[in-house]
Amino acid sequence: MTTATSSRALAHPERAEIRLESVLHALSDPMRLQVVRELAAAEDELSCSHFDLPVTKSTTTHHFRVLRESGVIRQVYRGTAKMNGLRRDDLTELFPGLLDAVLDASVRQERRLADG
Template sequence: MTTTPTAVAAGGRDLPHPAREEIRLEDVLHALSDPLRLRIVRELAADGGALSCSHFDLPVTKSTTTHHFRVLRESGVIRQVYRGTTKRNALRREELDGLFPGLLDCLLAAAGRQAVRLGGS
């Protein structure tokens, strides 16, 4: 996947994100196929804003958490920007809804029903 540089974040640290026209359905579906990544996206969708990586209490190592966020970013599902030394994460809802109308809402609703059925959050 080709990524287009975004505006340089504070401190000169920039993270590559795919441009809207580069986001591919198969990459989005792959990113959301992992339960922890889907959990991250559900939390971001519920919040509606940008959350720091440390907000998420995931049962994996820091390096594995970093990997999950990278997969979500590189697929175009989230946007990550530095604010000082903190990475803030936001769902690219408007872009995803424009490219794949109804997909995100359908997946989030199904994930919520599954969580209830399996007794999770």
């Protein structure tokens, strides 16, 4: 895993270090999947404060850490904000079609559950 170069830099796995089982684990949680769906829809970086998850701040921090350490998102500080971006290029290169399939399945499940 890459190491942080300053006290505000966050460690991320290099592309070659990203493992399928870690990505699948990260995407298996409904809160983390919600974050990924919002990032995919935004197609840009979003600050942590943008997300309104129905969990405590410490649990939200945990979810972002799991996503970052698995290689699903990249987090960087911009001023005082921690910005989050989906590592779509890395995931598509390593696991073609996986992210789109998971996002599509998530939308279909949400519709199915809403229809009762």
